Amino acid sequence: MGRYILRRLLSVIPTLIGVTLVIFLFQRLIPGDPAVAMLGEHANAENVARIREQFGLDKPAFLDRDALAEGDLPGFFDSQYVRYFGRLLQFDLGESIHRRIPIAETLKERFPATVELSLLAMSIALVVGIPIGILSASRRNSFLDGATMIGSLVGVSVPIFWLGIMEIMFFAVIMKWLPSGSRLSSGIVIKPITNLLLLDSLLTGNWVGFKDAFLHILMPAISLATIPTAIITRMTRSSMLDVLQEDYIRTASAKGLSERIVLFRHALKNAFLPVITIIGIQAGTLLAGAVLTETIFSWPGIGKWVYDSILGRDYPIVQGVTLLIAIIFLVVNLLVDLSYALLDPRISYE
């Protein structure tokens, strides 16, 4: 097991190098110049040239073949990518072209916001999706099953954008129960420890802060949870249905075991493998795909930040955040793979 984990961790390195190459390549394929994006209607040739030079954008993207032809080996490697990779080895993500502040600094504030939202959304998806999926499978073709199937179909199909707006309209404008957006009311302060506001307010015993943060996160978390909840429900149901038709389940029922024990002790564990896989994929998607939810609810996470950075051609931000998301994807997938062994003793990693 230990060797397997080590091997997997080592394999992360070439994957990440691949990721940086791909991000770099695709960004440069998008037409448009960061300097022009930054200067807007006022852009003149001199200013554009100066900004390009300051941020090394006048260097070739990967390698300088012209320099090689002239026998200038250091010049050959003096490219945007090599410079970027060199900084990365020193754990330096660089700074934003537009704001000129270190990306790590902004990431420290924004990433926890996305993590908190994604974790709560995933918790909602698990707490709602798995039990409903199990119940639905155990009462196949019942009214509950039909309602679940229709509900989950709607959940997968509903545009998050529309759902978010409807939530704000009902809960904030009409009922005035919940705030329409942002992470905290003005005037509420929570001492930052992890920057996960719910956790920080609990750790510091700040109940007013906890309540305020909870009311703020509720609508975005429900919006974000909609698709994963629907997918997990459907996956749990279909996986359970497969397992419930196995011989050993019939044997267990024939032995006179209660439905609860058959479902939860015998069926669920075996039905859980595909569900875990889906959860892993969804967890990554949640982190990367919170753009719409964050936009509608003015949630200060990384989704909206990356979106704006792509439009503004702020390359270092896009690179930094994509790399982070790639790392998380890899870690979540590793955890998912490891959890298979816990659920199914027949799976061995040696």
Added chain:
Amino acid sequence: MKRNTFYTLFALLIMASMLLAACASPSEPAATQAPGETEPPVVPAETKDTFIFGRGADSVQLDPALVTDGESFRVTGQVLDSLYAFEQGTTNPVPSLAECTPNADASVWSCKLREGVKFHDGTDFNADAVIFNFERWRFTDNPYHYPSQVFEYYEAMWGGFDDASLITAVNKIDDLNVEFVLSTPMAPFLANLAMDMFAISSPAAIQAAGEAYGTPTGGCVGTGPYKFVSWQEGTEIKLVANEDYWGEKPKIKNIIIRVIPDDSARFLALQAGDIDALEQAVVEDLATAEADKNLQVLTRPALNTSYLAFNFKIKEFQDIKVREAVAHAIDKQGLISNFFGKYGTVATNFLPPLLLGHNPDIQDWTYDPELSKSLLAEAGFPDGLSEVTVAEDVTDADGNVLYTAGQKIPLRLYYMPVTRFYFPAAKEVGEGMAANLNAAGFKVELYLEGDWPTYLGGRRNGTLMGLYLLGWGGDNGDPDNFLGYFYATGAEPIKREGWYQNADLAAILQEAVTLPDPEARAALYRQAEQMLHDDVARIWLGHNNTPLILSAAVQGYVPQPVGAENYEFVWFSN
């Protein structure tokens, strides 16, 4: 897995959480009675001493000399004062931190500084502070003019840096008197001084923060009615009233400028009472707001112009008859009514009506598709125009040839990929215009060049090969900022302006910017407008009075045509 493994794991999880909590708490006071930071302060919303403005995007930087975006000036305009300011609701520069008088030919300006003014950090506002700011902007070897910083507006408005600067010296006469020496007489001097980007920062604050001045961690320090409190990036900026302000004391204690990126969500937040005012609303929400007694709609006087431009490297556009045919084909009034709504007005000049030099006598082109067809026939296109010819080679920024001379290309109408304050619905206008042109004998291909940076890049390099839509918003309320900025270098073809060339016009504009007498200037600008019209250089489309939506309780909010609005006059009616 053994039966009890789940329970063991669960217990471990609980223990881990408790351990985490235990690790975190020693630095804290007793959790239940945590004072200070852990104790939430009283929420000020109930007493309504907080004005919350909702906007679509965050500020880029709070050092106004480094930025060009209105969202940065919205904040710095409250914190920093310039030597001059724009009178409420107009483009007239009026004294703020200084009162200046010119010598006979307006090449030396003597400025008396306001006495007894202090920066928010307690240091004095005086001649040294003014000189520190201007020298920092001007000299590229100044220790506080960092290599990574682009003082773009200084370069644009004052001719350039170092020796290229039109301000050749800022001399200290005494603590409260300075003298600006210009290399050439400059009529818009006071208008330039009033711009938000030339607001005076505290030298001590710049020295202390270094390159971080103006960033979320560095903030900004000026002499304005509000002090900078905090900036949570992408979320909100908080300001608090400056009780020692030299001018009229702010009526509201706290200002929060909050980012709500989505237009609909921003409007819903206003309806829910979470914010008090917003800018940039979709047309449907504007209609809702007008009908809602809890809301009010104000309009910002238009200091912008949208237009349809010709690329003069298209051979056919070099013929004035073809350009006239285009001008008669466009139903401006229809386009404005349909897509700008009631906030737009038809443009006949490049200069909006509120600016000096606007020429009201210009007779606009009539909308007459039949006349267009006959003009096209006279120009040699009796069957209409669907394909055009490249007159000379056109290259990109790196010198690669994109279009070769003689090449035939479809007649394109480039439309902007974004909505701008001067162009509320660019794509829809483009579609309407294409329909107009197609009904008048042209056959245009509606063309999307790429996203906004790509589009602007194409404009800058003169590679939007056809007709293209764009616009301009004024920076300082001076006609030179419109006509001069666009056409003063027109002795040669101006790449950025679709290769338009007009040496006579350029000469007039270069003269107009130096004249101290406003009437004499206005006469020249009116003449320039007439020349542009007679030459059918461009089709001016409209001026847009941008709407703002506010809660009905907000009073004293005066939309400014130029520069940041003054929040110190805002108050709540109940």
